[in-house]
Amino acid sequence: MNDTFSLSRFGLLLKKTILERAMQIIGAFAAVLAFTFLLYTLILYALDWGPAQNLAFIWGFIGGGVVLSSVVFSYFTTNAGGASYLTLPASALEKWLCGVLISGPLFCLVFLSFFRLMDYSFVTAYHNGLDRSSPLYRSLYDHVYLYVFEDNNVVVKATVLYTNFVGAMMVGSLYFNRVALVKVALVVCGMLAAIYFLNLGIVSLLFSNVDIAFPYFTVLIKVDSEVGNIELPHYAYDITNNFLQYVLPGVLWITAYVRLREKEI
Amino acid sequence: MIQFNNLSFGYSPKKLLYKNLTLEIQSGSIYGLLGKNGAGKSTLLKNMVGTLFPVEGSVIVNGMVPKTRKPSFLQTIYYIAEDVYVPALTIKQYKNLFAPFYPLFDSDNFYRYLTELEISVDGKLNKLSFGQQKKFVIAFALACNTRVLLMDEPTNGLDIPSKSQFRKLIASVMNEDRIIFISTHQIRDLENMIDNVIIVDDGKLLLHASVADIADKVCFKTVSEIPPGVKVLYSEKMLRGTAVVMENTDGDDSGLNLEQLFNGVTENPAMAKQIFSTN
Numbered sequence: 200m201n202d203t204f205s206l207s208r209f210g211l212l213l214k215k216t217i218l219e220r221a222m223q224i225i226g227a228f229a230a231v232l233a234f235t236f237l238l239y240t241l242i243l244y245a246l247d248w249g250p251a252q253n254l255a256f257i258w259g260f261i262g263g264g265v266v267l268s269s270v271v272f273s274y275f276t277t278n279a280g281g282a283s284y285l286t287l288p289a290s291a292l293e294k295w296l297c298g299v300l301i302s303g304p305l306f307c308l309v310f311l312s313f314f315r316l317m318d319y320s321f322v323t324a325y326h327n328g329l330d331r332s333s334p335l336y337r338s339l340y341d342h343v344y345l346y347v348f349e350d351n352n353v354v355v356k357a358t359v360l361y362t363n364f365v366g367a368m369m370v371g372s373l374y375f376n377r378v379a380l381v382k383v384a385l386v387v388c389g390m391l392a393a394i395y396f397l398n399l400g401i402v403s404l405l406f407s408n409v410d411i412a413f414p415y416f417t418v419l420i421k422v423d424s425e426v427g428n429i430e431l432p433h434y435a436y437d438i439t440n441n442f443l444q445y446v447l448p449g450v451l452w453i454t455a456y457v458r459l460r461e462k463e464i
Numbered sequence: 465m466i467q468f469n470n471l472s473f474g475y476s477p478k479k480l481l482y483k484n485l486t487l488e489i490q491s492g493s494i495y496g497l498l499g500k501n502g503a504g505k506s507t508l509l510k511n512m513v514g515t516l517f518p519v520e521g522s523v524i525v526n527g528m529v530p531k532t533r534k535p536s537f538l539q540t541i542y543y544i545a546e547d548v549y550v551p552a553l554t555i556k557q558y559k560n561l562f563a564p565f566y567p568l569f570d571s572d573n574f575y576r577y578l579t580e581l582e583i584s585v586d587g588k589l590n591k592l593s594f595g596q597q598k599k600f601v602i603a604f605a606l607a608c609n610t611r612v613l614l615m616d617e618p619t620n621g622l623d624i625p626s627k628s629q630f631r632k633l634i635a636s637v638m639n640e641d642r643i644i645f646i647s648t649h650q651i652r653d654l655e656n657m658i659d660n661v662i663i664v665d666d667g668k669l670l671l672h673a674s675v676a677d678i679a680d681k682v683c684f685k686t687v688s689e690i691p692p693g694v695k696v697l698y699s700e701k702m703l704r705g706t707a708v709v710m711e712n713t714d715g716d717d718s719g720l721n722l723e724q725l726f727n728g729v730t731e732n733p734a735m736a737k738q739i740f741s742t743n
Contacts, residue, residue, distance in 0.1 A: 202534040208565075215561040219551045279549035285515050288538035288565040460533075463516050 204292055212289045216271075216297045224301065227270050232313050235259030239317060248325075248343040252318060256346060257357045260310055264361045266380070267306050268368040271298035272459070275376040281464035291460040299452065302365055311348065318346045359444050366451025373458040402429075465491055466512060466612070466643060470521035473511060477519060481507055481667040484521065489660075491611075492640040493674075496658035497647040498726050504667045505647040506546065509614045512645070513543040526611060539566060541612040542605040546620065548597040550589040555600070558589060566608040574607035581629055595621040602630065606637050615646045619653040631657045651722040661722070663729045670733045673740055675720055681739050682728075683712040684721045697735055698728030711739050 217224060239255035274284035284294070322345055329339050348354050364387070371383030399412040410419040410426055418429040431439060466489040474480035481504050489495060499505045510516035511523050514530030514537070523530055528537040553561065555578070563569040578584065581599040585592060589600060598621050605613060619627050634644060634657060648654060661678060663671040673681070682697060686705045690696055695711040709721070709728040729736040 200536045202536050205535075208535065211564050215565075218557070218561055219553065222552065277547060277549060279545040279547040282510075282513070282515050282543060282545045283549045285533065286513055286538055286541070286543050287562075288535040290535055291533065461517075464510075 203290055205290075208289055209293045209296065212287075212293050213297050213300065215287075216301070220270075223270055224267075227267050228306075228309060231259060231263030231266055231310065235263070235310075235314065236317055239321070243321070248322075252346040253353050256314060257353065257360075259314065260357050261361045261364055263310055264302060264306055264365045265368045268298070268302035268365045269372050269380040269383070271301050272369060272372040272455075273379065275373075275462075275464055278464060281376070281462075285462060285464060291456065295456040295459050298369060298455070302369070314346070359448075362448035363443065363451065366448045366455065369455035370451055370458060373455060373462055376464070465489065465526065466645075467524045468511075468521070469524070471511065471518050471523060472520040473507060473516065473518050480519065483667065485667075485669055487662075487669060487672060489643060489645070491643050492638075493660050494634065494638060494644045494658045495646065495660045495662055496651075496654040496722070497645060497662045497664065498651055498654075498722070499647075499649065499664040500730065501649060503665045505649075505664060506616050508664065509543065509616050509645065509647055512612070513541055513614055514538075515543070540610050541614065542566075542608050542610040543614045544601055544605050544616060544618055546616040548594065548601050550592070550597050550600065552588045552590045554588060555583075555585065558604070562604070563608075566610065568609035570607050570609055573609075574603060577603035577606050577633060580633060581626060593621075595623060595626065598622060599626060599630075602633070606633060611641055611643065613642070613644045615644070617648050617650070618646060619648060619650055627653055651726055655720065655722050661725070663726060665730050665733070668733075671725075671729045671736055671740060677740070678720060678725065679712075679717065681712055681742075682709050682725070683714075683716040683718040684709055684724060685716075685718060695735060695739060697732055697739065698724050700724065700727070 235255050235258070238258055239251050242254050243251035275281040287294075322343055325343060326340060329336055333339070367387055368380070368383050371386065372379040375382040395413055398414045398418070399409065402409050402412040402418055406420050406429075408421045410421045412418050419426050420429060421427075430436065466487075468485050468487040471482055471485040471487075472480050473482045497505050497508065507516060511518060512525060512530060514533045517531045525537070526540060528534070528540075530537065530541075551558070559571070559574065563571070563574075578600070581603055583592075583596055583599050583603065585596075589597060592600065598618070602615070602618060605615075619630060622630060631653075634646075638644060646654060646658065658675065660674050661671060662669065684707070686702060686707050688705045690699060690706060690708060691710075694713065696708050697711070698709040700707045707721075707724060709724045712718075
């Protein structure tokens with residue numbers, strides 16, 4: 200018997216994982232999609248197309264991924280639930296892959312399909328509603344297009360945040376047995392605040408007029424009434440970028456596997 | 465066979481619950497693990513199934529290390545926790561999702577056990593009462609036909625007829641290759657069912673003896689006056705005299721009273737050790 204990975208056993212486990220808590224998983228998906236829809240419409244109503252598309256994507260994608268990843272390993276709220284999960288005859292790799300598959304590819308597929316469909320419906324309705332005989336027709340038509348997933352800096356940054364936060368949530372839900380979502384959110388916020396103030400302190404030693412000093416993305420300084428962005432040197436930017444895009448999420452996702460192997464309850 | 469080799473375990477590394485525990489559990493026996501609340505019964509079971517890891521020493525279950533939680537090991541052991549976990553599924557759905565992980569699962573026996581335990585529901589398992597859920601999990605665990613079956617307080621929440629049915633079922637599924645390990649503080653529920661007794665208290669192994677050995681070493685009597693010069697492990701004033709557990713020097717054949725034995729061993733561990741270590 201292969202104790203590390205068996206395709207048939209993995210299939211059984213995936214089926215069991217989804218059907219055992221179908222309402223919880225489907226409910227989480229539904230809540231995320233409903234939230235995204237609501238956010239899109241509210242921001243569209245209050246602001247404009249650009250913010251609506253960007254903010255709905257960012258919050259739906261990152262928030263949804265985090266919510267779902269908090270569900271996939273949430274067996275440890277009771278001793279019996281945790282014991283039942285840990286003693287089910289499947290390997291730690293299979294159990295981890297199951298969680299990764301649901302909060303990774305499956306979530307991305309569902310979310311991106313939904314977002315595209317929703318965006319398409321709104322944009323098409325808008326385009327069809329325009330008066331073709333109006334002299335402003337062309338400019339109004341060009342005001343909005345379908346949200347672009349490729350070569351879009353917002354999507355790239357959101358993906359980086361998604362992989363990191365989902366990784367952190369998976370690790371956190373294996374450390375904290377109860378209300379993991381809240382506890383992980385507190386830890387992440389605490390760490391971000393600590394990093395922010397550390398960075399602010401370091402930047403303040405170098406510049407006297409620092410406006411915002413969030414590491415990596417945003418270090419702004421005020422020059423008279425203008426605000427300028429301090430960018431990292433190219434090589435340092437590449438290192439930081441690679442670290443945030445690949446190394447940190449990789450470490451977090453693998454830590455979740457190691458933690459699952461060593462989980463005690 | 466289950467072997468504990470110098471097992472040390474503690475929830476904090478500085479404060480060990482078990483220290484250098486060495487114990488051997490043979491196949492073909494039903495073990496009763498007795499202890500007060502917080503004595504470390506559940507901890508011992510969790511070390512056997514691999515949901516807790518020894519700090520030092522090792523546990524070996526049928527030649528396998530529980531800590532690794534390999535599927536080939538987990539297929540051979542079933543652990544029923546004290547509180548019950550059942551998802552929002554029907555019996556049939558539960559069986560279809562969980563049974564394929566256990567290659568020796570017997571579907572016919574599963575439904576027979578459910579009938580014997582009087583569980584018949586069309587609705588979701590999570591809507592059942594605690595006792596019903598517990599009986600369902602017991603029926604499923606027995607049907608899995610694993611070589612080792614660990615039960616933590618299985619009779620908690622069971623009504624009187626169910627307890628009796630539980631005892632009959634356990635006796636009916638026992639065979640030479642199997643180990644059934646039942647942890648409880650409801651001692652009377654195990655009487656006439658177990659053939660080995662393990663008593664732990666505060667992380668210490670106070671007694672590990674077969675029922676035959678216990679009957680050989682101590683006798684349970686009600687006397688008007690405690691006989692002089694006899695080692696009395698436990699005494700308790702009753703309406704019709706004094707119930708005593710004393711050293712069996714005359715080869716008396718008295719019925720086993722687990723509750724009195726437990727009280728005697730936990731209150732007087734030094735004497736118990738003395739009595740049970742003599743040949």
